[in-house]
Amino acid sequence: MIVNLALMLTLLLVIGFAAQWLAWRVKLPAILFLLLAGILLGPVSGLVEPDKLLGKWLFPAVSLAVALILFEGSMTLRFHELRGIGRAVRGLVSYGAVAALLMLAAAAHWIAGLEWQIAFLFGALGCVTGPTVIVPMLRTLRPDAKIANTLRWEGIVIDPLGALFAVLVFEAIVSREQGHSIGVFAATVGSGVVIGVIGAIVLAFLLRRHLIPEYLQNFGTMAAVLGAFAVSNAITHESGLLAVTIMGIVIGNRRDVHIDHIMDFKEDLSTLLVSLLFVILAARLHWPLPDGMLLGGALVFLAAQFVVRPVSAWLATLGSTLNWRQRALIAWVAPRGIVAAAVSALFALRLEELRVPGAEALVPLVFSLIIGTVIVQSATSRQLARWLRVAEPEPDGVLVFGADPVARAVAASLKAADFRVLVVDDDWEGVRAARMQGLETFFGSPTSQHADHHMDLTGIGRLLAMSTRRELNSLAVVHYRQEFGRERVYRLRNLAPEERHDRRNFAGNLLAPALFGENMTHGRFAEMMSEGWRIKSTKLTETFDWPHFVEQYGSESVLLFGIGERGALRVASSKRELDPKPGWTVIVLVPPPRQETEAVA
Template identity: 35%
Template sequence: MEGMAELASILILSVFAQWMAWKIKIPAILPLIVIGLALGPGSTYFTANGEKILDGDHIFSGDLLFAFVSISVGVILFEGGLTLKLREIRHQAGVVRNLLFFGPIITLVGGGFAAHYLMGMDYTLSFLFGALIIVSGPTVVTPILRNVRPNIRINNVLKWEGILIDPLGALIAVLVYEFIQTSDFASPSTTGVFKEFFLTVASGMFVGGMAAFFLRWLLQKNRIPSYLRNVMALGMVIFAFTFAEFLAHEAGLMSTTFMGIILANVKVQELKKILSFKEDVSIILISVLFILLSSRIHVEQIEKLGLNALILFGIVILILRPLAVWLSTRNSGFNWREVVFMSWVGPKGIVAAAVASLFALQLTSGERADVNVAQAELILPLTFLMIVGTVILQGATAKPFARLLKVEREEPRGFLIAGANENSRFLAQFLQDQGVDVILADTSKTNQQEARRMGFEVFEGSILSDNVYEELDLNNIGILMAMTSSAEINGLALKYFDEEFGSNKTFRLCSKKEQELPEIEHPPCVLFGGRVDYLNLAQSVRQAKKMTIRDCNNMEDYEQICKEYHSQIIPMFRIHKENLEVIARDLPDFSKGDQLAFIPLHNARTSSKDA
């Protein structure tokens, strides 16, 4: 019963930590690790018998813990592989490419030598530590970027580095670990060492490749019912991991990583659904792993770190990271302020902790006589020090640092339009002609195809879907216009994006009921003075064909325009010093140099009478 209570506690605390991270906009790993450390080694200072309140070893012990962590890390690395699309690498800027080249080399070599001389670790273990701290990951970088909102050049570089370095860094860490595991240091010949090493690598790549193409074949041929596809994908990942381990010890991690990379780069039916499902699974595994693994750390291990560990931390963030960024941005056009900021932001993430925990479990098991167990025990607390230190320090200081360096992004002017119908496409065309970024979101295939034909970026799915933030790049987007034919969806869209954009930047169409009851006061978010609902607007758009733009320096000019059109206009935008302001319920204060963008209001009843 004790183990059951601890497992239930971990699951409940995991959900609470994820919610708290979302609420205060910080990477989820921070509250997860804090909870694990507080209830694990931290609790020994307060309990009567000096035991931990929560200890992962009481839930999973011995081989069972090793199996759970191994499979969980395999699934997480599969997710990392799914984010690595080769076509995106080819089209990325040289800075990102350089960071993916210089960053791992400098961190691996510099971190390895620093750990060797400062912590007294032998070269194999110190370079394993250097490999583990290569990874960053979108789970820690994205919340920081969303909070700081640096300029678009910095944002793109850090975002893509975070996405691509995760599977790349994990792969390097696996390779270094495979080398340690397959090395026979007592043997005078190195031929057998490299033979086993490449056999492990080849086994992992072979099994991962076969599993990926077999899963693709099953999906393409519709051999799996739709309700089993996500479960089958997860089952194939676990099967690939286990079978690769059967062929060659420690080939499992490489097989799942390679399987993810292949699936990300071949056409796979309903890959988005698999991606969505694996995200849910990964969130559960990541949450449980962080609390579970951080609770396993002992106070004695933390006490062994000492001052040299802090010096090592300083070398990683103040020397190695800036050196990698400086080499990567030479002759790239980035100014010194941008280089300094990118040098400061390089938090370590989930894969580092999970892989470090897995390797530490095996290296401290005593199976290898040539591995110094006392030194191997330092890998896990050192890695957690890097994770907690970078997330707290960089997460807390990135925003004021960006403000000090003046690299914050200007207020985003782009529009996210819910709906890709004819009304939305009409407005999107006008906005695009004004040089404004536009993203349309719709579930209708017909609307999606027509919007793409017109050259718009389209999100295929509901504006209310859980993965909209992950799949859409909203860094240039600051305004929402809910333009669907459903008043309910429009209202929910505003609630969904109020926190992201602000309530004064989210707008919706007037509903039919609001049109029929003019005595009800419209809310401030209603578009175009509340003059039209979806159908009225569609009729007017069909008649107008294009937007009308007139000078409007004051209210007298506006009233004159209304008089010319017999008060039958739909005011849409105020153009003020090349900036677009959406006209909602209340008219703006027009000033000198302003222009009004509008279309004539097509009154169906009047037209039919005239006919």
């Protein structure tokens, strides 16, 4: 039995990884492939039976996994960011979410026949989107900046708020089913809030005073979260999820605690837990579904897609700066994600133990909503955006990895040519200098999951890996080659050809065209700039073409970019030598004037 259990868990781990990889490959939310894999393994083939596989450990394991997922999600809610997200987003995550909850509850009650208490729980779970489903969809949808920012911020903010909302509804149902009074419910909520706040304060104190060594901080944080969950449940039954949610919100808003490395660890851990959890939970679905659930789930999805989301989004965006076309697309796009699936499955397990009528229908209904919204919206949103004329044209913006003087100079030249440029680096001093130059920036690693969720790549279609760290440049090239295409990622070399050795070269699949030519390196570029070379942009004409430019500025000038008559950006590289034509705008690294050079000599 131990061998079988170990083999099955390993198989689930491999399948979860394969689903995540496939989602990355085709740029669709991973939750779709995880749920489909679980359905194939469970109800369809019968290969996996989670209740027999895990037995009495199923509920505790799912509870702990959901606690960690909620903590990681709630840490991303920063109150200071709420002030700058605009009226439309505030409406979508407040009264728009309440309107969606009420309408979804009504649909679940009158269409699917759920009792009102389960219907309200379904409404609380069904009104939540999230960055894990929104961000991959935006990459293929490519709407204009206002729509992309609105949908992205809605997913980020409503993810933890929706979890908190659902937990409160669940606590109310459990208190009612166990015959508890309103005072007991208030005590449950109060216990969760108090334990969460105390746990966050204690953890922040330990981290701020460096009483936990850095290499143990991730381990210590996970232990603290699970400890708060267990203690809160021991004091007041079913209050643990609320405690970890509050704990994450408090920790995430403490400015005196550095949590970036903890966030990275929790993101990786959440990816692992989500991959295992969703396959297991989907495998628990029973086939055939409860009476009326197949048709009821389809009808509830149609109501959510064609009535609930349009009405709530239209109401939430009244008075905003969005036009009717932008509001129409926002009213169509609202895929459901991780919180809805994970929390609904955990709640269903507990409610089935309490024999709450209709609890067995909660998970099929939520999963029907998730699968329906992801499939339908992924297949139709791009065409709808084009029809509404709110889709971005072919992405011609540039992602510049690196914030040193060389990268900033190149980024500034592209911005001056009216391209969208995003400078990203985990070097704070360089990012701050880029901001002072008026460049759009993102602080963090461009290959992290945090960047996947929060970095706005709308209109970005190329990568220039220009940091001083050779290995990270290669990692960025590999990461964004699937995103932008093999021919649209470039790397500025850190070593000259004569300095490179076979043992130090990367494998061929990590290579990208050498930016600005085979012999240009980061060190040489920086040295030239220190000697007075400058980046110059010039429009070529019939009377002043490229040979005239070279004659005036010198044959040693380095052509960096060419911009065609229709505004298409062309990048000079080892695989593409540009031949500028009249009508082009050229961006060139030119030497200082001769008299200046002589004075320096």
